[in-house]
Amino acid sequence: MPSMDTEAAYVRQLFSEVLSSSEALACDAVLLSGGLDTSIASETLKQLAGSQLRKAITVTIDPAQNELAKSHGLFIQEPQDVVYARKIAERLGLDHHVLTPTLDELFFTASGESTLELCVGVRQTFDGMELRNAVVIAHALKYAKSIGCQRVCTGDGADELFAGYSFMQGMSDEDLQKYTLNMVKTMSFCAVPLAKALGLEVWSPFLDPRVIEYATTRGNSRELKVGLFEGAQHGKLVLRMAFPEVVSAGRKKEPIECGCGTTVMPALAELAVSDREFENEAKEALDKYGIVVRDKERLVYFRTFNRVVLLGKDPGQLQAGSSDACPDCKFRLRDGTSFCSVCGLYPARPIVRD
Known part of the structure; x- marks a missing residue:
């Protein structure tokens, strides 16, 4: 070398x-x-x-x-x-x-x-x-x-x-x-x-x-x-x-x-969102879309995501089939990565090591 x-x-x-x-x-x-x-x-x-x-x-x-x-x-x-x-x-x-x-x-x-x-x-x-x-x-x-x-x-x-x-x-x-x-x-x-x-x-x-x-x-x-x-x-x-x-x-x-x-x-979101707000809105996201919102900061952003990306659309058409889906948000995972670019879950699929 x-x-x-x-x-x-x-x-x-x-x-x-x-x-x-x-x-x-x-x-x-x-x-x-x-x-x-x-x-x-x-x-x-x-x-x-x-x-x-x-x-x-x-x-x-x-x-x-x-x-x-x-x-x-x-x-x-x-x-x-x-x-x-x-x-x-x-x-x-x-x-x-x-x-x-x-x-x-x-x-x-x-x-x-x-x-x-x-x-x-x-x-x-x-x-x-x-x-x-x-x-x-x-x-x-x-x-x-x-x-x-x-x-x-x-x-x-x-x-x-x-x-x-x-x-x-x-x-x-x-x-x-x-x-x-x-x-x-x-x-x-x-x-x-x-x-x-x-x-x-x-x-x-x-x-x-x-x-x-x-x-x-x-x-x-x-x-x-x-x-x-x-x-x-x-x-x-x-x-x-x-x-x-x-x-x-x-x-x-x-x-x-x-x-x-x-x-x-993340710390400021903890101060801005009450526990009751988080519990209620996270439950609504799970019930309506099958999406897991894991923390208060993500909830702050999910409110915008819901309005900009999801509102008025059929989630069944947006989200992926089970074989390619992130277990938390159900959106399709990119090929070759275990990180979900939509909700940030890692690992979102099993990590395969040679």
Whole structure:
């Protein structure tokens, strides 16, 4: 196997080629989370001749929301996305738009279609993990459209391909290789359909076929994806080694919901929904649709799902036959995955291991 230095140089050249494409150079904005992935994409792209990248958009929850949660005795990790994003935008001279919506603005109220309604309708889901992330992306994309952006760069795909998630980092080399190959078949990102619904385009260098091919062939080994960087254990090791100079080279992976602050939603839903409301509405969902609503946060989202997806429709036509159905929501499971994209149940079918 080639040395890490050789692989890092190869990856750096590969991304230079990918980011030199007409699709990449046409990106006029980046959804700048401040993580490693958007740090690499924006800092590399901005250096290339012909790049149209001028704007960066970062979403972080209104700080008052954290104070509200803390007043109820809830532990809140301070969002870090904006800290790193500001450093990147300043380094690159980007016009940086920092959005600070309240949770109410993201999940409930808006003029016209709410952000939550857009996400539920496009993604056909009431899963908390999906929606805590999707509303942030949708809010940023809606703003991008409002300021005239046409093609937006994201960092989608890096975690799936290069072992960015902590659970992947604990796998053996053989299991990680198999899991990565399966991820390529099943991974799905909300930015693409949300952008399409809004009349925008999104693009990510990590979803370029050349990068996917590298991550699943020559670069598909734990040794290249997991290891020490700046004294700490990280995933996406070869990316960090290829771009050690970027602002977020040593930043640990944080889900979108942690980086921007929507991770507080499950706890706030516990405060907002009474036990009686949950009992009555969960029973109604089970009796009417055969759908199990497992917690109060999902109930908050199911109310929108019921109105946007289910209302006025025959559930028998929407839901799957027993062989392909999620046991909790009865919707069809995607091929090759044990995770239900509608309600979030895992495992929704038996996990088969070789």
